[in-house]
Amino acid sequence: MTDPSIDLINIEKRYGSQVAVRGVDLQLNASESVALVGHNGAGKTTLMKLMLGLIRPSAGTVRVLGEDPVASAAVRSRNGVGFLPETIAFNASMTGAEVITFFARLKGVPKAEGRDLLARVGLSDAAGQRVGTYSKGMRQRLGLAQALLGSPRVLLLDEPTTGLDPQLRQSFYAIISELRDAGATVLLSSHALTEIEGQTDRVAIMDRGRLIALGTIEKLRSIARLPVRMRISVESRAENLVQHLDGTVLNVSIINGAITGAEMNGFTVDLTCGDDSKMEVVRRAAAFGPTVRDIEIFPPTLDELYARFLDGERAG
Numbered sequence: 001m002t003d004p005s006i007d008l009i010n011i012e013k014r015y016g017s018q019v020a021v022r023g024v025d026l027q028l029n030a031s032e033s034v035a036l037v038g039h040n041g042a043g044k045t046t047l048m049k050l051m052l053g054l055i056r057p058s059a060g061t062v063r064v065l066g067e068d069p070v071a072s073a074a075v076r077s078r079n080g081v082g083f084l085p086e087t088i089a090f091n092a093s094m095t096g097a098e099v100i101t102f103f104a105r106l107k108g109v110p111k112a113e114g115r116d117l118l119a120r121v122g123l124s125d126a127a128g129q130r131v132g133t134y135s136k137g138m139r140q141r142l143g144l145a146q147a148l149l150g151s152p153r154v155l156l157l158d159e160p161t162t163g164l165d166p167q168l169r170q171s172f173y174a175i176i177s178e179l180r181d182a183g184a185t186v187l188l189s190s191h192a193l194t195e196i197e198g199q200t201d202r203v204a205i206m207d208r209g210r211l212i213a214l215g216t217i218e219k220l221r222s223i224a225r226l227p228v229r230m231r232i233s234v235e236s237r238a239e240n241l242v243q244h245l246d247g248t249v250l251n252v253s254i255i256n257g258a259i260t261g262a263e264m265n266g267f268t269v270d271l272t273c274g275d276d277s278k279m280e281v282v283r284r285a286a287a288f289g290p291t292v293r294d295i296e297i298f299p300p301t302l303d304e305l306y307a308r309f310l311d312g313e314r315a316g
């Protein structure tokens, strides 16, 4: 097994009496993308700053590409890290091409790579335009292009899709997947839970400086044990199906309580059930006969899982 690209061991970061991050253990590997989610002030940016070596931990160990990122000798690992900050300001009087050439020079990367990256983020046509005339989405794409200079093995992106329209977001996530497939480690922070669902391999949930959950969405679902929602569509009256299910299947509770409340348009039944009784409900519904037209299953969303983990943490 290869060493993790990012290795945080029992990290604490204090600002005076304020504890920004505490007890964080986090290992990220090559060829994986991870979303870091949490409320404002949860500690996401602080973790990224620690990984970048911009600040030192008050306690614990940070290793990025095998090195302490704060150490002056850590040039190799610093060159292997790309970063897109939450807000990035460029010189408004420079063109996009000039900006990317400037950053390419700083990183010791050939100018041609900057041009290629502008094309990759869809800014070729605007390369000769002053950045001051760019829209927020264009500036964000320019920021992403500078973060990608030098083919970094680790990419840290702080709320990267803010200001991007849905189409740009899709192309942004396509770029992230390509980089991940090519072996990079991608960590991106986000508040947009609906948007990141299915876009990253793992999700890390932070709350008030602590890492309270980490895993694939399937793993988080199995830990959270939230109910699954189901929608069954029938050709005949839905009440008959409800009567067939109710009392025959354990752990089935009808949304809105009363059986009649479970009907929608007379032909649709919404149910919730435990994940472990989901298949039993499907079997029973299928046994109801050919009048069952469709069975849809809605597992808990990342939004719901996030709320559940936060509630659990705050209650416990």
Ligand SMILES: Nc1ncnc2c1ncn2[C@@H]1O[C@H](COP(=O)(O)OP(=O)(O)OP(=O)(O)O)[C@@H](O)[C@H]1O
Binding pocket: 015, 018, 019, 020, 038, 039, 040, 041, 042, 043, 044, 045, 046, 047
């Ligand atoms: N330089 C600093 N001095 C003092 N406190 C700080 C400093 N930087 C961060 N903090 C505090 O540390 C905590 C974590 O902040 P951080 O910026 O890491 O959160 P975040 O999860 O990135 O939030 P957001 O989603 O708003 O960007 C907050 O309570 C914040 O006020």
